[in-house]
Amino acid sequence: SKENNGGVTRNLPVDAVINLDHGDPTMYESYWRTLGDDECTFVIKGYESLSYFSNPKNPCWFLEPKLEESIKSLHGAVGNAATDGYSIVVGTGSSQLLQAVLYAVTSHDQPNQINVVSAAPYYSSYPEITDLVRSGLYKWAGDAHQFDKNEPYVEFVTSPNNPSGVIRGPVVNGGGGILVHDLAYYWPQYTPITSSLEFDIMLFTASKCTGHAGSRIGWALVKDKEVAKKMTKFMEVITIGVSKESQLRVAKILQVIVDRCKCFGSPEGHNFFEFGKNLLTKRWEILRETVKQNKMFILPKYPLQHCNYTGDVTQAHPAFAWIKCKDGTDCEKLFRNHNILTRGGRKFGSDPGFVRVSMLGREEEFNLFIDRLSMIQIFNKGDGHENENLD
Amino acid sequence: SKENNGGVTRNLPVDAVINLDHGDPTMYESYWRTLGDDECTFVIKGYESLSYFSNPKNPCWFLEPKLEESIKSLHGAVGNAATDGYSIVVGTGSSQLLQAVLYAVTSHDQPNQINVVSAAPYYSSYPEITDLVRSGLYKWAGDAHQFDKNEPYVEFVTSPNNPSGVIRGPVVNGGGGILVHDLAYYWPQYTPITSSLEFDIMLFTASKCTGHAGSRIGWALVKDKEVAKKMTKFMEVITIGVSKESQLRVAKILQVIVDRCKCFGSPEGHNFFEFGKNLLTKRWEILRETVKQNKMFILPKYPLQHCNYTGDVTQAHPAFAWIKCKDGTDCEKLFRNHNILTRGGRKFGSDPGFVRVSMLGREEEFNLFIDRLSMIQIFNKGDGHENENLD
Known part of the structure; x- marks a missing residue:
């Protein structure tokens, strides 16, 4: 399981434990790096x-x-x-x-x-x-x-x-x-x-x-x-x-x-909220697509609403994904077996079919999370050729 | 009471309220100002x-x-x-x-x-x-x-x-x-x-x-x-x-x-503890002299001991003066009447004859405190020519 995954060179080993338990907002580092030192x-x-x-x-x-x-x-x-x-x-x-x-x-x-x-x-x-x-x-x-x-x-x-x-x-x-x-x-x-x-x-x-x-x-x-x-x-x-x-x-x-932040939609303006919204929108699209493919999980849906700040009609792209296993499996345990640390539903006064997963991690962590989520699909379909990665 | 006090030009008005209730350690500002910006x-x-x-x-x-x-x-x-x-x-x-x-x-x-x-x-x-x-x-x-x-x-x-x-x-x-x-x-x-x-x-x-x-x-x-x-x-x-x-x-x-801090006693070394000790020693000497003059208050005495760090035999110069009124007067109230805020003995599980006074304030505050302490002496001796400053 240490082999190179899909030709993508990573700093994290492919079997690294990813901690998505806390909502550690490290995805914003890349925004703050784009601004000049003088400014911030x-x-x-x-x-x-x-x-x-x-x-x-x-x-x-x-x-x-x-x-x-x-x-x-x-x-x-x-x-x-x-x-x-x-x-x-x-x-x-x-x-x-x-x-x-x-x-x-x-x-x-x-x-x-x-x-x-x-x-x-x-x-x-x-x-x-x-x-x-x-x-x-x-x-x-x-x-x-x-x-x-x-x-x-x-x-x-x-x-x-x-x-x-x-x-x-x-x-x-x-x-x-x-x-x-x-x-x-x-x-x-x-x-x-x-x-x-x-x-x-x-x-x-x-x-x-x-x-x-x-x-x-x-x-x-x-x-x-x-x-x-x-x-x-x-x-x-x-x-x-x-x-x-x-x-x-x-x-x-x-x-x-x-x-x-006064000019939303100007590509050169480095609007902080635009950066955050674009990145979270992209991550949520990838997550929804992955969940749709593997058919094992349910994600909440959010209504389209007019945002007074951006002027757009848009849906929410929350900081956490609140994921439910369709078959009621203990989702925290399932994810832990794939080296993904999340917070189980019981801690939120809910049931263990749910987990909370941070969407605010670094790009590399998010990508590894999505890779592993896809593999859970393969395993559960009984295809199993990747199951050496699963324990 | 707004007249110039003894020819010393001050930033604080002569009747300013001095807060020596907290142990706000602003006396150290002058040390940190002497060091170059690069260093700290x-x-x-x-x-x-x-x-x-x-x-x-x-x-x-x-x-x-x-x-x-x-x-x-x-x-x-x-x-x-x-x-x-x-x-x-x-x-x-x-x-x-x-x-x-x-x-x-x-x-x-x-x-x-x-x-x-x-x-x-x-x-x-x-x-x-x-x-x-x-x-x-x-x-x-x-x-x-x-x-x-x-x-x-x-x-x-x-x-x-x-x-x-x-x-x-x-x-x-x-x-x-x-x-x-x-x-x-x-x-x-x-x-x-x-x-x-x-x-x-x-x-x-x-x-x-x-x-x-x-x-x-x-x-x-x-x-x-x-x-x-x-x-x-x-x-x-x-x-x-x-x-x-x-x-x-x-x-x-x-x-x-x-x-x-490795060279204690070298005048050019800007040893932090030496700065602090010298300043507190000076302040305690002034305070003890003032208290000796006015005969109204008691200060604790500290034993001479060998300090392993400085190599000197020295007494303590604490961050607070724990002052007692000889006649049992409520000392916090007495000082408050002279626009000096201190913390009364009762809050320390002791009696109201005591107050705690911070010795760590800025030079100007300490000097005003000493000036006023001297005036309390004058008033209580019945001399009274300065008593317009006392309420």
Whole structure:
């Protein structure tokens, strides 16, 4: 199985384990390489940003003013979320902001833990984050579809959804809960932008917007000033703020995207979202074609919608493929046998027939994934001449 | 009160509020300004460090290899802690590592919360961090001197101590507890380095070592591999790792310190610890002289000890002055009336006669603090000709 596969020279050995479990957004590296160093290289001198404080006048005193400005410019240019009248709270990724929200909307006086729910299939980290230290303030209460208690709750609304890519709204009947909109994937490369959202609490992250996952920068747009203050307090106690280097670098990167994102469709403009959308469109076409050929799997379908940002009528090309084995086989196990690491459906509150596969890896990893997916077809048809590759 | 004070031109108005509540280490800015840009400017290109992963082969997969290397070199050069046989876990400041330790040493199966204690006066953040989300795994149990339950416990041993600057060991009788050594201030500018420590869990932070508090980089040296793994798991769930930009910049900064720290006492060498020690020695002399003059306050005394790093016999010059009002006045309130923000004794499990005052501010802030401290003397002697400045 070490032989050259189809004459294509690869850096990865043909039997390399490919990790598509995390949504590691390395496909964006090739975009950032095409831009000149002057434009997006971040430089900081030895004596800069020593202080804990970024802006003592801002209730979120550790938020760099340049990052705040870039975030507002970017939402303005893309039109995916309102920022007027919102407080911005920065976090060490949006994971930390989720916890800050839970802390901010609960109270030390409440007799019971507040219920935290999200509609299945939900992001696998929600239950883990919520229950990690067995908080007395909040507890994971599972699938929002099943929640029928007459008790206070927080509902995470993930739209587009991780893992399934679909646009969602809250599902708990009766209402009265606190809604947290996790909008990590509400960017034009993944899904049509159909309106500028104005929810009470909206979470975003650089990881999935620009590809800079290593920077660990997330931000929350928060309508209620008191909630924003309590979130800031949480971050103050837990990590005394957020890396200045990451904030300043991401501020620069977002500004580069803004400067280049006004002209969609001009081939020389190096529009970031156009790069992302084109590459994901291509990958989804290849994936759909492969799945169609081997007849073993099912992929979600996404409606055609008008995107206010691109001006096109288009369907979603999500960051993850939410794949189901037609015959109910444990899909994570099947893929692991082919040296493809994915995340099984059970972790998302769904069934093991499903897996979540990252579509954001490097070109080489994606190609190897597609090659192996094709081989699964051959094996299962009983053709079997390639089955030396399968264990 | 806006008149020019003693002919010294200042950027700060003479009645400016000075914040010496946080230990914001801005005094180090002037050191980093003296070094050439080439040596300590950090540069990162737009396409670098996009991935979540730094080193998939390390159990702490988000630790940058360069940071790991610099940390080992620095401890080797200073001789303050052993690194051989230890796992290094990086955190978003040492605050996050404290929480990671609490998570790592407790178990979801245990019937009761583990007790978390530290000897008063203890770092004011310990109770806040421990109880913030009312964890079911651990709870703050107060002053370690008072702890006499026959139950499992974690003892934070802060040495040199924050706020009091003294060298400490564990105090709970009977033992059997888990000891966490918080060594944020165990560096030659603050205290004589009397031995290379080899405790089970040792915490450090760039904030207090190099002055780069804004970077939010802490590290733990951990003997037990399983504890290090659980700490890593905590960081994975809570923030999916630690900012790469901060890790890489701090790696560079630590290496600059290492390269220059081998020759202590050479005036041209720009030894970082020598700069810090000289400046703190000067500030402590001025502070002790001022306190001696006005007879209202008490400062701790520190023993003369041989420092293995500098080769001198020297006393401590801590990052904080732990000041007591002789007559038991609420010292925080007294200082606030003079526009000096400090942290009152009660927050450290001590009495309100004490305050903690940062010695790490900019020169101008320190000078204003000393000016005002002198004026408190004048007022209280009934001389009173300056009392228009006092409310």
